[in-house]
Amino acid sequence: EFHQRVFSGVQPTGNLHLGNYLGAIVKFVALQNTHDCIYCVVDLHAITVPQDPAELKASIRKVTAAYLAAGIDATKHIVFNQSQVAEHAELTWILNCVARLGWLNRMTQFKEKAGKDRENVSVGLYDYPVLMAADIHAYRATHVPVGEDQKQHLELARDIAQKFNLDFAASIAEHGHGEAFFPLPEPLIQGPATRVMSLRDGTKKMSKSDPSDYSRINLDDDADTIAQKIRKAKTDPEPLPSEIAGLAGRPELDNLVGIFAAVNEETKAQVLQTFGGANFSTFKAALVDLLVARLAPIGAEMSRLSREESYIDSVLADGSSRARAIAAETVKAVKDIVGF
Ligand code: ADP
Numbered sequence: 001e002f003h004q005r006v007f008s009g010v011q012p013t014g015n016l017h018l019g020n021y022l023g024a025i026v027k028f029v030a031l032q033n034t035h036d037c038i039y040c041v042v043d044l045h046a047i048t049v050p051q052d053p054a055e056l057k058a059s060i061r062k063v064t065a066a067y068l069a070a071g072i073d074a075t076k077h078i079v080f081n082q083s084q085v086a087e088h089a090e091l092t093w094i095l096n097c098v099a100r101l102g103w104l105n106r107m108t109q110f111k112e113k114a115g116k117d118r119e120n121v122s123v124g125l126y127d128y129p130v131l132m133a134a135d136i137h138a139y140r141a142t143h144v145p146v147g148e149d150q151k152q153h154l155e156l157a158r159d160i161a162q163k164f165n166l167d168f169a170a171s172i173a174e175h176g177h178g179e180a181f182f183p184l185p186e187p188l189i190q191g192p193a194t195r196v197m198s199l200r201d202g203t204k205k206m207s208k209s210d211p212s213d214y215s216r217i218n219l220d221d222d223a224d225t226i227a228q229k230i231r232k233a234k235t236d237p238e239p240l241p242s243e244i245a246g247l248a249g250r251p252e253l254d255n256l257v258g259i260f261a262a263v264n265e266e267t268k269a270q271v272l273q274t275f276g277g278a279n280f281s282t283f284k285a286a287l288v289d290l291l292v293a294r295l296a297p298i299g300a301e302m303s304r305l306s307r308e309e310s311y312i313d314s315v316l317a318d319g320s321s322r323a324r325a326i327a328a329e330t331v332k333a334v335k336d337i338v339g340f
């Protein structure tokens, strides 16, 4: 039996948006009541694509501020940035030698991110999923809350754990770790907003990298900006249906209803019970009120924390030293198991 431990992370790249919030951060907050949680700012992942050094530094602090503003308690749990714990990179090397090339070749996110210029992307972008596996396994985490887009990477992390446990079974037993050294981490992907879509195109996911700022709600958008973006969000001319089946073929509406449901902690069916037959101006006005009520306090706290750089840095330094203590113990055991 493994100790129940949650690990997850967010990249310090660009603005945090409603997709990151509903798909990941809301769950991070909820899990604090039942699990030991480790929340990482995955800055090593960020440099798999080019970053401006000054902006990267600012983004690391901004994601940290978003974690704290959303309600993560860095004193009871651990908040840190990946680059400060060398064991992530060290374990990645060992797991690189466990993972199979064919497994990585199947990763769809790499194919999307590399696009047509496959010969000219970093080796790091290709190896991103193994680094993610090392992040999780460095803490022998049992549960990983993420959005739908990370499901395949989590399956890879499970495959790597399983192969390590099998390849080194005898040595794992000899070193007193029983039948398995790494737990197979369970993905926690559930609820109505596991994949929040762009407000401009219901078939694309809401993303930091979308060039249109109107495609996403940022966590620190003010009330007027939220209202404007929701008013401009793409919809169709029909009123809202009263049942889920009526969402079929209406991806933009489905997305807005999912957002409403996630923020109001109800199901899409319940949202449609309330708004079935209503027109979009009524529904959008209610959605704006709901989003503003939820996000305004977070945005205000993020802006306050943006003036507290040394406080943020001290949170990360403290979190990194606590994370390092756990990861170092894991890596030491892994080295013994491997034969170093
Ligand atoms: P992005 O994909 O915007 O670059 P990250 O890769 O840092 O963001 O993802 C951070 C977390 O947010 C991950 O758990 C990811 O699954 C989740 N996430 C990102 N975009 C969305 C989205 N549109 N809907 C739901 N969850 C999302």
Ligand code: NA
Binding pocket: 149
């Ligand atoms: Na992502």
